[in-house]
Amino acid sequence: MDFILIKWKLSDAKDVAHFANNKKIADNLRDAFPHPYTLKDAQEFIGNCLSADESEKIFRAIEIDGKAAGSIGVFKGSDIYRKSAELGYWLAEPFWGRGVMSAAAAQICAEAFYKLDIVRIFAEPFATNAASRKVLEKAGFALEGVMKNAAVKNGQIIDYCMYALLKV
Numbered sequence: 492m493d494f495i496l497i498k499w500k501l502s503d504a505k506d507v508a509h510f511a512n513n514k515k516i517a518d519n520l521r522d523a524f525p526h527p528y529t530l531k532d533a534q535e536f537i538g539n540c541l542s543a544d545e546s547e548k549i550f551r552a553i554e555i556d557g558k559a560a561g562s563i564g565v566f567k568g569s570d571i572y573r574k575s576a577e578l579g580y581w582l583a584e585p586f587w588g589r590g591v592m593s594a595a596a597a598q599i600c601a602e603a604f605y606k607l608d609i610v611r612i613f614a615e616p617f618a619t620n621a622a623s624r625k626v627l628e629k630a631g632f633a634l635e636g637v638m639k640n641a642a643v644k645n646g647q648i649i650d651y652c653m654y655a656l657l658k659v
Contacts, residue, residue, distance in 0.1 A: 492589040496551040496563065496598055499540040503552055503559035507533035510560055510583035518645065519620045520581060540564075549603055553582060553595050560586055563595050565603040565612060576603055578614040578656075580626075587622065593629035600630065600656055610658045617642065618650035627654045 508530040517526035525532050540550035546567075553561035561582035568575045578600065582592050600612050616623035618637055628634075632654040640648050 492555065492586065492591050494553055494555045494560075494586075494591050494595065496595060497554050499537045499550060499552050499559075501534070501537055501541070504530055504533040504537055506559040507536065507552075507562070510558075511562075511581065513584055515584060516581050519617060519623060520579075522644070524581070536562075545606070547607075549599065549606065551595075551599060553580075553591065555583075555586055555591070561592070561595075563592075563599050565599055565607065567607050567609060574609050575611040575613060576607060576609045578612050590629075592626045596626060596630035596632075604658045611655055613653060613655040615651045615653060617644065618652050624652060624654070630656070632656045 508528060511524075511528040511533065512526070513528075514526050517524050517528070543550055548564060548566045550562070550564040552559040553563055561580065563578070563580040565576045565578050567573065568577070578596060580592060580596065603609065603612060614627055614632060616627065624634075633656070635653040635655050638651050638653060640650065642649050642651050
């Protein structure tokens with residue numbers, strides 16, 4: 492499936508509010524990702540993306556058929572983690588299982604290794620999120636470990652996985 496990664500525009504807020512307002516997406520992300528997801532949430536998110544320092548954070552919209560159908564970003568660490576960055580993403584449910592996210596992850600990681608002074612990109616999907624784990628593996632990430640009882644989501648203590656991609 493064809494997609495492009497583009498810089499966010501305020502006009503993307505309506506698409507984001509529509510696609511992100513999905514409990515299946517929120518259930519697999521950190522609590523900072525709200526549900527329900529409103530137009531105001533989308534506007535605030537896009538505003539934060541637009542004001543981000545691209546030497547520290549790279550935010551991109553995943554555009555499919557002219558619509559902002561997802562988000563992907565790489566966020567540089569600080570202090571002793573300053574050579575690492577975290578990958579985060581979500582995609583609208585109608586586009587799941589089509590290879591979009593693995594390709595988008597590979598693309599933004601290449602950009603991040605080029606633009607940011609980092610040697611490692613990591614991601615922390617919940618252990619039960621088989622689809623996200625597959626995305627990372629297809630994008631070249633290696634499983635480094637499973638963090639047992641390390642997170643709380645929807646009132647449940649859960650495991651998450653540590654995946655990483657090293658700069659070649």
